[in-house]
Amino acid sequence: MKKTHKAAILSVALACAHPFALADKPKVGFVYVGPVGDHGWTYQHHAGRDALEQAGYETSYVESVPEGADAERVIRQLASTGHDLIFTTSFGYMDPTNKIAQAFPDVKFEHATGYKRESDNVSSYNIRFYEGRYVTGKMAGELTKSNKLGYVGAFPIPEVVRGINAAILGARSVNPDAEIHVVWVNSWFDPGKEADAAKTLIDQGVDVIMQHTDSAAPMQTAEQRGVWAIGQASDMHEFGPNAQVSAIVNSWGPYYLERAKAVENGTWKQNDVWGGFSSDMLRMGQYGEKVPAGVVKMAEDTVEMIKSGAIHPFDGPIKDQSGTVQIPAGQHADDGLLLGMDWYVEGVVGQLPQ
Structure with missing residues (x-):
């Protein structure tokens, strides 16, 4: 902190x-x-x-x-x-x-x-922040040109791990070649560390920045470096008018x-x-003016399907990094599994800190 x-x-x-x-x-x-x-x-x-x-x-x-x-x-x-x-x-x-x-x-x-x-x-x-991260993951999967997505993480606790997994599951649902790279800053709010993490990810070829940290520094960095970014907890459009894809707003x-x-x-x-979305505790932020209309429509449709229960961000089959099936086909993660999630899904690059 x-x-x-x-x-x-x-x-x-x-x-x-x-x-x-x-x-x-x-x-x-x-x-x-x-x-x-x-x-x-x-x-x-x-x-x-x-x-x-x-x-x-x-x-x-x-x-x-x-x-x-x-x-x-x-x-x-x-x-x-x-x-x-x-x-x-x-x-x-x-x-x-x-x-x-x-x-x-x-x-x-x-x-x-x-x-x-x-x-x-x-x-x-x-x-249920993971619902929003699944939606923005789908948007990132459509927008990326490098197939490399970046994630600035606070601490490796289930809440953050769940969000990383939801983001790449969303991305891979529309772009099977997408992968996500994570940099941990071990802080909820440290603009300097968050900005450095975003720079590191961009230097690695990432062209969409996501975050589970609390400042607008990653968004500002994305704006400066000419890549896309997803706002966290609040609408961050004013800090990245060209960068913001959308935001997950609490x-x-x-x-x-x-x-x-x-x-x-x-x-x-x-x-x-x-x-989550169905209770209006979670909503999407402003969509960036440069985001294609088709991508916005996909996001809006996905929100409605999550609300109705037509889809669940953790619908099986889902495998972890080792290829082991964690959620079988025809099932989705129950709340107990989500609350204790301590493993990465396929598509996350690197090992989860212990």
Whole structure:
């Protein structure tokens, strides 16, 4: 994660109260792994917080909180200062969230992208990003001239591996010669490392850049180097008006409103939500002006087929890199397999870090 001085972490706006918040509405806190201006992952969570503010809820947030001891301390601080509902918005916050939840049973906690719910006051929520990556993979497969796609990865956890696999499966569904190269930066937000990773991939002959990191640096690099790119979490068209093919856009606001209302009405219950295109938690961003109309039409049709269940990004037969069938013909990956995915499919170049 981006290194941030502890004093700075705790000094970030903890009191962003809406001036018209009602006394009987819950106070809602957010913990962000990146800065609100990352124009990617945290930017969209912050837009969801803004939706709560507009609805009259009092909110606060702490940005750029590293995963680990700092996260535990910040979550505890929010829980002990009158927050009724706390959203922790990064995978590495999972264990700290569950630990603090046990100490504050009257506070409701919601953890993004995790899978542990160790007490009744913890819920988890996520978006099926892999659906969007399959769609953009198909677009990349049509657009590439080198048959080399690039992927800037954050950490080799199942969520990121799942996205890489979905992207190449989409690409190979229209272009069997496509392959995908991955550079890991071991950070969610580090514009310098992300830009360097994109440059390395382009130097290797990649002509479409994808990413599962949070800054717009890969998009900006693609714009500078004259190749295509896919936006991550937010629409990044302004950073690459010639480069952006499209973007995978996360929509958290409706979920945040729903859960805050549930606390307010006394109907909040533990849940585990994993929404995608069909729930409108995921949508496609702006299509680039230079993307052929036929490719845009293919993407739109694919989104509709995913919504209807006509196709699943992980429809079998699917083989791993060794040629072993992991998902047989006539089947698709269930949620358990997807959540624990720790292997590459055929078409990914290189070995998965252990």
